[in-house]
Amino acid sequence: MDINHKRNVLLSVLGTMLVLAVVQLAGSHGTEYQIRILNNIAIFIVMAVSYNLINGVTGQFSLAPNAFVALGAYTSALLTLTPAEKEISFIIEPCIWPLSVITTPFLVSLLAAGVVSALLAFVMGFPVFRTRGDYLAIVTLGFGEVVRVIANNTQSITNGPLGLKGIAEHTTLWWSCGAAIVTVFLIGRMVRSSYGMAMKAIKYDEAAAEAVGINTYWHKMLAFTTSGFFQGIGGGLLAHLITTISPTLFTFFLTFNLLIIIVMGGLGSTTGAILGAILFTWGGEWLRFVDEPMNLGFVEIPGIPGMRMVIFSCILIFIMIFARHGIMGTREFNWNWLCRKLGIGGRAR
Amino acid sequence: MSVLSVEHLTMKFGGLVAVNDFHLELEKGEIVGLIGPNGAGKTTVFNMIAGYYVPTEGSIRFQGQPTQGKKANQITKAGIARTFQNIRLFSELSVIENVMIGYHCRLRSTFLGATLKLPLYRREEKMMHEGALKLLAEVGLTDVAHEMSTSLPYGKQRRLEIARALATGPQLLLLDEPAAGMNPNETQDLLQLILRLRKDYDLTVFLIEHDMKFVMEICERIKVLDYGTTIAEGTPHEIQNNPRVIEAYLGEVQCA
Structure with a gap:
C-alpha cells in the first residue's frame, strides 16, 4: 500500500530510540525539577492521548476522565502500599479486608488500575451511550463528580478526605515515558485500523455509520473502555509520582486541563494530543517567570502571583482564534510529510 | 421466494399517518421504483425497511426472515444497503x-x-x-x-x-433519489451504472426518484405513493397513463 512503508518503520524505530536516549540523558544529567516536568509531560500524554480517543476520534464529548484517573490512582496506590503503611494511614476507620493485606509489585498495580478503570468505563458506558451530544457531556460530568464524592466518603477504602500518603515513588522517567510510548503506539494503531475508521465514521455521521453496518453502540463502548484503561494507568503513574493523593486532586479541574490539552492540540489528532500535553505542561512551568518581579531596564514590574494563568489564557484564546481546530486539526504527523518537507527520498503519491 | 416482502406497513407520527398499509414484494433481480409527490412518505418507507424507524404496524421480511426488532446496522449486515437523499x-x-x-x-x-x-x-x-x-x-x-x-x-x-x-455486500440496494441534482448526461451514466451493478453483483434495487424520465427508463415496476397511501402500481407504461397518478401530480381535473 505505502511505497515508503519500510523506511517509515525504520524512522519510527529510530525516533523511539531517540526519545529513549533523551530519557536516559535527562535521567542521568537533568535536575530534579526537569525530571519532574518530563514525568508530568509523559503522564499527561498517556491521559490526553486516551482522552482524545473518545472525545476527538469518536466524537463523544465525555467529561469523565477525572473519574478514571481517580479510580486508577486509588487502585494502584492501595495495591502498592504495604499493610503496615495502610494501618498507619487509615486512622479514622481501618482499611477493609482484602485491601488491607494485599501488596503487589508496581507493574501489577498499574495493570490492575487500568483494568479496574476500564471496567468502570464499560459499566458506565451502558447508561452514558443512551444519550448524545450535550446530554452525554452532562451525564459523564455527573459520573466524574460521583466518583470523586464516593472517594471522599468511603473512609474504609480510600481513607476519605485524608487521602493516601506515603505512596512509594515508583514512577521514574522510564516508567512514565515507557507508558507514554506504549499508549501512543497502541492507540495510534487502533485509530489507524478499521476500528478507528469506524470510530471516526461515528463522529462524522452516526446515521450513515449505522447504514454501513457499524454497531455504533459497541464502537463507542470500545473507545470509552480503551480510553478508561489508559486513563487508569495514567492515574496509577500519577499517584506514584506525587506520592500523596486525595479526592481534591481529581475534581473537574483535571478534566478541564485534559480538555484544554486535546482541544489545543486538535480534537481527533493523536499528534495534537501529544503536542498539547507538552505545551501545556512545559509551557505552564516556563511561564512561571512572569509571576516574579521583572526589571525591564526602564520599568520595574512587581511580581503578580497568578499572572501566568492570565497569559496562558490569552495564548489559548489566540490559538482558538487563529487555529480554530487546534494546532494539528485532525491531521497526524507522518514521516512521508516530514520527508517531503525536508525534500529527501520518498516519491510523491 | 421474494427478496423483500412488506405487508400492511403503517407508520404514524402522533396523529399523522405518514405511511398507510403499504405492501411490497420484491423479486430477485428486479428494479422497482417508488414515486410520489413531496411528503408522500417515500423516505419513511425506506427508513422503515432499513431499520431507522420502527413501524407502527405491519411486517417486513427480508429473504424470509422478519427484520422486526433489528437495528439499522444489523439490517445492513443482513444484506440491505442504502444511500441517503441528502448525501x-x-x-x-x-x-x-x-x-x-x-x-x-x-x-x-x-x-x-x-x-x-x-x-x-x-x-x-x-x-x-x-x-x-x-x-x-x-x-x-x-x-x-x-x-x-x-x-x-x-x-x-x-x-x-x-x-x-x-x-457492505448487499443483496438489496435502497437508493434514495440517486439522480437528484444530476445533469442529463450524469443521469444517463448513473442509469448504465445501476444496470451494470445489478448484473455484476446480483442485486435487487428499490429506488426513490423524482426524475420521471430516469424512473420510467430504469424501473420494471413502479409504485406510487400519495399522502402515505399507495395509489397505483404497475409497469412504467401503466403508471404514465394512470389517471390517479396524473391527478396526484398535476391536481384534480375540474369538470366544467
Whole structure:
C-alpha cells in the first residue's frame, strides 16, 4: 500500500530510540525539577492521548476522565502500599479486608488500575451511550463528580478526605515515558485500523455509520473502555509520582486541563494530543517567570502571583482564534510529510 | 421466494399517518421504483425497511426472515444497503476510506487483532483495500481515491455513496433519489451504472426518484405513493397513463 512503508518503520524505530536516549540523558544529567516536568509531560500524554480517543476520534464529548484517573490512582496506590503503611494511614476507620493485606509489585498495580478503570468505563458506558451530544457531556460530568464524592466518603477504602500518603515513588522517567510510548503506539494503531475508521465514521455521521453496518453502540463502548484503561494507568503513574493523593486532586479541574490539552492540540489528532500535553505542561512551568518581579531596564514590574494563568489564557484564546481546530486539526504527523518537507527520498503519491 | 416482502406497513407520527398499509414484494433481480409527490412518505418507507424507524404496524421480511426488532446496522449486515437523499459521506475520510469502511461490518478480526496487526487482520485489511479499489473502479472514481470525499463534485459523491453501500455486500440496494441534482448526461451514466451493478453483483434495487424520465427508463415496476397511501402500481407504461397518478401530480381535473 505505502511505497515508503519500510523506511517509515525504520524512522519510527529510530525516533523511539531517540526519545529513549533523551530519557536516559535527562535521567542521568537533568535536575530534579526537569525530571519532574518530563514525568508530568509523559503522564499527561498517556491521559490526553486516551482522552482524545473518545472525545476527538469518536466524537463523544465525555467529561469523565477525572473519574478514571481517580479510580486508577486509588487502585494502584492501595495495591502498592504495604499493610503496615495502610494501618498507619487509615486512622479514622481501618482499611477493609482484602485491601488491607494485599501488596503487589508496581507493574501489577498499574495493570490492575487500568483494568479496574476500564471496567468502570464499560459499566458506565451502558447508561452514558443512551444519550448524545450535550446530554452525554452532562451525564459523564455527573459520573466524574460521583466518583470523586464516593472517594471522599468511603473512609474504609480510600481513607476519605485524608487521602493516601506515603505512596512509594515508583514512577521514574522510564516508567512514565515507557507508558507514554506504549499508549501512543497502541492507540495510534487502533485509530489507524478499521476500528478507528469506524470510530471516526461515528463522529462524522452516526446515521450513515449505522447504514454501513457499524454497531455504533459497541464502537463507542470500545473507545470509552480503551480510553478508561489508559486513563487508569495514567492515574496509577500519577499517584506514584506525587506520592500523596486525595479526592481534591481529581475534581473537574483535571478534566478541564485534559480538555484544554486535546482541544489545543486538535480534537481527533493523536499528534495534537501529544503536542498539547507538552505545551501545556512545559509551557505552564516556563511561564512561571512572569509571576516574579521583572526589571525591564526602564520599568520595574512587581511580581503578580497568578499572572501566568492570565497569559496562558490569552495564548489559548489566540490559538482558538487563529487555529480554530487546534494546532494539528485532525491531521497526524507522518514521516512521508516530514520527508517531503525536508525534500529527501520518498516519491510523491 | 421474494427478496423483500412488506405487508400492511403503517407508520404514524402522533396523529399523522405518514405511511398507510403499504405492501411490497420484491423479486430477485428486479428494479422497482417508488414515486410520489413531496411528503408522500417515500423516505419513511425506506427508513422503515432499513431499520431507522420502527413501524407502527405491519411486517417486513427480508429473504424470509422478519427484520422486526433489528437495528439499522444489523439490517445492513443482513444484506440491505442504502444511500441517503441528502448525501451522507464521512467528510474527513478519504474517498477510498469511505468505501473501505463498508467492509468493516464483515470484519472477523477483533479490535485487539486489528490493533496488534495480527496476520488475520493484515489479510483482511489487504482485502478491504483491494475490494475498495475495485469498487471505485466500478463507479469510475479510481483517480480520486485519495482525495477528501467532500472535495468531490456532487455527481461523484452520489456514486461514492453507492460504492460505499456496495462494500457492505448487499443483496438489496435502497437508493434514495440517486439522480437528484444530476445533469442529463450524469443521469444517463448513473442509469448504465445501476444496470451494470445489478448484473455484476446480483442485486435487487428499490429506488426513490423524482426524475420521471430516469424512473420510467430504469424501473420494471413502479409504485406510487400519495399522502402515505399507495395509489397505483404497475409497469412504467401503466403508471404514465394512470389517471390517479396524473391527478396526484398535476391536481384534480375540474369538470366544467
